[in-house]
């Protein structure tokens with residue numbers, strides 16, 4: 279593919295590499311700010327100097343001075359009084375883990391997971407080996423859960439409540455199934471959003487399920503929210519008003535995807551909603567350069583070593599049609615590049 283942009287020069291092409299290299303450093307700088315508590319301390323104490331931050335957090339003054347200066351240069355910080363303050367909106371984005379916009383977990387997934395995988399890619403490109411999600415351990419599960427926190431909140435508080443007819447069904451004691459519930463954050467949020475509903479989460483990762491059960495108990499929801507390992511084919515037929523999958527479809531092996539979506543369809547009541555929040559891989563080279571596909575393009579690269587394959591739009595629609603969803607499929611883009619698919623089981 280050739281570029282038709284006449285303004286491209288050797289200098290401008292080189293400048294892109296320098297920019298990405300600075301981006302690489304900046305991600306580590308943000309990681310340090312999150313892990314060492316620098317962003318949180320600045321959110322609580324705007325105007326603090328590097329020395330005050332270092333003393334408060336038990337860190338080395340020259341290191342924190344260098345961190346602050348670089349973060350200021352990257353416009354993550356602003357100058358305030360004798361010290362620094364967070365630039366606009368970074369209090370919620372980098373200092374508030376429960377805020378839906380929080381991106382500390384996504385940064386951590388890059389520095390702690392992707393960075394390690396990229397090192398192993400040298401070998402994997404020759405051998406084709408990969409390490410699937412299951413069995414990567416609890417720190418990994420929690421990092422993923424933190425990275426997808428915003429989506430879980432959005433699903434429970436906005437996407438599900440806005441689906442026509444669903445809130446009424448759930449207010450009358452209906453139920454929701456989440457396939458691939460991971461560590462259970464979404465289950466808990468759905469349980470809180472719909473206080474009369476029964477919520478069932480299933481997953482194939484034992485460690486994630488154990489954490490999910492703890493989260494459900496800590497939220498006091500054990501009576502009507504559960505997380506369990508379950509063979510989807512054994513789920514009772516036509517028993518759920520909604521089936522939800524958040525960042526799960528692309529995790530499921532390509533060979534078993536049709537069966538999983540058919541099992542989901544079977545478990546839904548007539549008129550129930552199938553809700554998939556996932557990513558859509560570009561189908562063409564042209565799409566690979568479009569902004570809305572940048573995020574899934576990079577997820578596809580980053581998760582090579584998880585063995586994940588991000589579905590294209592055509593694959594998503596073939597899966598849903600193949601499972602008998604023959605009504606309209608609502609498709610919308612959310613956030614940085616996620617896709618929301620919602621369709622109803624025929625009445």
Ligand SMILES: C[S@@+](CC[C@H](N)C(=O)[O-])C[C@H]1O[C@@H](n2cnc3c(N)ncnc32)[C@H](O)[C@@H]1O
Nearest residue numbers: 423426458459460481482483524525526529530
């Ligand atoms: C990226 S995580 C998302 C977890 C959770 N929905 C969230 O947003 O935090 C994907 C989850 O799908 C689960 N998964 C993958 N294949 C599955 C399958 N065939 N059946 C059930 N869960 C599956 C994984 O074990 C993992 O917990």
